[in-house]
Amino acid sequence: MKEWWVQVGLLSVPLLAVYLHIPAPQLSPALRSWKSSGSFFTYKDLNIFYRDSSGAVGSSDVVVLLHGFPTSSYDWSKIWEGLTQRFHRVIALDFLGFGFSDKPRPHGYSIFEQATIVEGLLRHLGLRHQRINLLSHDYGDTVAQELLH
Numbered sequence: 001m002k003e004w005w006v007q008v009g010l011l012s013v014p015l016l017a018v019y020l021h022i023p024a025p026q027l028s029p030a031l032r033s034w035k036s037s038g039s040f041f042t043y044k045d046l047n048i049f050y051r052d053s054s055g056a057v058g059s060s061d062v063v064v065l066l067h068g069f070p071t072s073s074y075d076w077s078k079i080w081e082g083l084t085q086r087f088h089r090v091i092a093l094d095f096l097g098f099g100f101s102d103k104p105r106p107h108g109y110s111i112f113e114q115a116t117i118v119e120g121l122l123r124h125l126g127l128r129h130q131r132i133n134l135l136s137h138d139y140g141d142t143v144a145q146e147l148l149h
Contacts, residue, residue, distance in 0.1 A: 034074050035100055041124045043117050049073070049100035050093035050121055055084030062130055064118065065092035068138025072099025075137070087133070093121055095143070115146040 027035065038051040051073060063083060067075040073092035076083070083090045094101040095114045122128055136144040 034077060041121060043120050046096060046102040046104060048093055048096065048117055050091060052125060053084050053090045055087050055090055059088040061087045061133060062089040062127060063087045063133040063135055066134060066136035066140025066143050068140055111142050111146050114143045118147060
Protein backbone atom coordinates (compact mmCIF):
# COMPACT_ATOMS: atom_id res chain seq x y z
CA MET A 1 0.00 0.00 0.00
CA LYS A 2 1.31 3.42 -0.92
CA GLU A 3 1.93 6.10 1.64
CA TRP A 4 -1.16 8.20 2.43
CA TRP A 5 0.45 11.39 1.16
CA VAL A 6 1.06 9.81 -2.26
CA GLN A 7 -2.64 8.91 -2.50
CA VAL A 8 -3.66 12.44 -1.48
CA GLY A 9 -1.24 13.87 -4.04
CA LEU A 10 -2.59 11.65 -6.81
CA LEU A 11 -6.15 12.72 -5.97
CA SER A 12 -5.22 16.41 -5.71
CA VAL A 13 -3.77 16.72 -9.23
CA PRO A 14 -7.05 16.08 -11.13
CA LEU A 15 -9.03 18.18 -8.65
CA LEU A 16 -6.63 21.09 -9.14
CA ALA A 17 -6.86 20.70 -12.92
CA VAL A 18 -10.66 20.85 -12.77
CA TYR A 19 -10.57 23.88 -10.44
CA LEU A 20 -8.23 25.83 -12.71
CA HIS A 21 -10.60 25.36 -15.66
CA ILE A 22 -13.78 26.49 -13.91
CA PRO A 23 -14.92 29.73 -15.56
CA ALA A 24 -15.38 32.86 -13.46
CA PRO A 25 -18.94 33.33 -12.19
CA GLN A 26 -21.26 35.65 -14.10
CA LEU A 27 -21.62 39.17 -12.73
CA SER A 28 -24.94 40.09 -11.17
CA PRO A 29 -27.03 42.65 -13.08
CA ALA A 30 -26.11 45.28 -10.46
CA LEU A 31 -22.37 44.64 -10.89
CA ARG A 32 -22.68 44.59 -14.69
CA SER A 33 -24.39 47.98 -14.52
CA TRP A 34 -21.72 49.33 -12.13
CA LYS A 35 -18.92 48.21 -14.43
CA SER A 36 -20.57 49.47 -17.61
CA SER A 37 -21.03 52.94 -16.10
CA GLY A 38 -17.33 53.17 -15.25
CA SER A 39 -14.06 53.55 -17.13
CA PHE A 40 -10.43 52.48 -16.89
CA PHE A 41 -7.23 54.47 -16.81
CA THR A 42 -3.71 53.12 -17.10
CA TYR A 43 -1.18 53.27 -14.28
CA LYS A 44 2.20 51.70 -15.18
CA ASP A 45 0.60 49.39 -17.77
CA LEU A 46 -2.09 48.33 -15.27
CA ASN A 47 -5.80 48.98 -15.76
CA ILE A 48 -7.51 50.78 -12.90
CA PHE A 49 -11.31 50.89 -12.82
CA TYR A 50 -13.12 54.06 -11.73
CA ARG A 51 -16.53 55.74 -11.82
CA ASP A 52 -16.95 59.47 -12.29
CA SER A 53 -20.42 61.00 -12.11
CA SER A 54 -21.53 64.58 -12.43
CA GLY A 55 -24.07 65.60 -9.89
CA ALA A 56 -25.35 68.65 -8.07
CA VAL A 57 -25.83 71.76 -10.18
CA GLY A 58 -24.40 74.86 -8.54
CA SER A 59 -21.87 72.95 -6.48
CA SER A 60 -18.18 72.85 -7.33
CA ASP A 61 -17.36 70.24 -4.68
CA VAL A 62 -15.64 67.02 -5.72
CA VAL A 63 -15.63 63.92 -3.53
CA VAL A 64 -13.33 60.92 -4.00
CA LEU A 65 -14.47 57.69 -2.38
CA LEU A 66 -11.88 55.20 -1.11
CA HIS A 67 -13.19 51.70 -0.42
CA GLY A 68 -12.29 49.18 2.25
CA PHE A 69 -10.72 45.74 2.37
CA PRO A 70 -11.40 43.30 0.71
CA THR A 71 -14.07 45.01 -1.35
CA SER A 72 -14.30 47.54 -4.19
CA SER A 73 -15.83 50.82 -5.31
CA TYR A 74 -19.16 48.99 -5.33
CA ASP A 75 -19.13 49.60 -1.55
CA TRP A 76 -20.53 53.03 -2.39
CA SER A 77 -23.32 51.92 -4.72
CA LYS A 78 -26.17 52.35 -2.24
CA ILE A 79 -25.26 55.96 -1.42
CA TRP A 80 -23.99 56.98 -4.88
CA GLU A 81 -27.22 58.71 -5.90
CA GLY A 82 -27.38 60.67 -2.64
CA LEU A 83 -23.77 61.79 -3.06
CA THR A 84 -24.44 63.01 -6.61
CA GLN A 85 -27.23 65.18 -5.21
CA ARG A 86 -24.74 66.85 -2.84
CA PHE A 87 -21.49 67.01 -4.84
CA HIS A 88 -20.71 68.32 -8.31
CA ARG A 89 -18.56 65.25 -9.01
CA VAL A 90 -18.46 61.88 -7.31
CA ILE A 91 -15.45 59.68 -8.10
CA ALA A 92 -14.61 56.19 -6.88
CA LEU A 93 -11.92 53.75 -7.97
CA ASP A 94 -11.08 50.14 -7.38
CA PHE A 95 -7.64 50.00 -5.80
CA LEU A 96 -5.04 47.90 -7.58
CA GLY A 97 -5.79 44.26 -6.74
CA PHE A 98 -9.49 44.90 -6.01
CA GLY A 99 -12.78 44.92 -7.90
CA PHE A 100 -12.45 45.42 -11.65
CA SER A 101 -8.88 46.77 -11.47
CA ASP A 102 -5.95 44.57 -12.47
CA LYS A 103 -4.60 42.06 -9.96
CA PRO A 104 -0.96 41.50 -10.91
CA ARG A 105 0.85 38.53 -9.39
CA PRO A 106 3.40 38.57 -8.03
CA HIS A 107 3.25 42.19 -6.94
CA GLY A 108 4.40 44.10 -3.87
CA TYR A 109 1.17 45.90 -3.02
CA SER A 110 1.52 48.95 -0.77
CA ILE A 111 -0.53 51.77 0.71
CA PHE A 112 1.94 54.22 -0.84
CA GLU A 113 1.31 52.84 -4.32
CA GLN A 114 -2.47 52.95 -3.80
CA ALA A 115 -2.18 56.64 -2.83
CA THR A 116 -0.03 57.29 -5.91
CA ILE A 117 -2.69 55.62 -8.07
CA VAL A 118 -5.37 57.92 -6.58
CA GLU A 119 -3.16 60.92 -7.39
CA GLY A 120 -2.69 59.54 -10.91
CA LEU A 121 -6.45 59.24 -11.36
CA LEU A 122 -6.93 62.85 -10.25
CA ARG A 123 -4.28 63.97 -12.78
CA HIS A 124 -5.96 61.85 -15.45
CA LEU A 125 -9.29 63.58 -14.72
CA GLY A 126 -7.71 67.05 -14.74
CA LEU A 127 -8.32 67.58 -11.02
CA ARG A 128 -4.74 67.87 -9.83
CA HIS A 129 -5.15 71.44 -8.53
CA GLN A 130 -8.80 71.11 -7.52
CA ARG A 131 -9.86 71.01 -3.88
CA ILE A 132 -10.94 67.42 -3.16
CA ASN A 133 -13.09 65.95 -0.40
CA LEU A 134 -12.19 62.41 0.66
CA LEU A 135 -14.68 59.88 1.99
CA SER A 136 -13.12 56.60 3.04
CA HIS A 137 -13.50 53.59 5.26
CA ASP A 138 -11.35 50.70 6.46
CA TYR A 139 -8.38 50.16 4.08
CA GLY A 140 -9.29 53.41 2.33
CA ASP A 141 -8.72 55.31 5.59
CA THR A 142 -5.04 54.39 5.52
CA VAL A 143 -4.75 55.43 1.87
CA ALA A 144 -6.53 58.70 2.72
CA GLN A 145 -4.05 59.38 5.54
CA GLU A 146 -1.18 58.89 3.12
CA LEU A 147 -2.83 61.27 0.64
CA LEU A 148 -3.28 63.87 3.38
CA HIS A 149 0.37 63.51 4.33
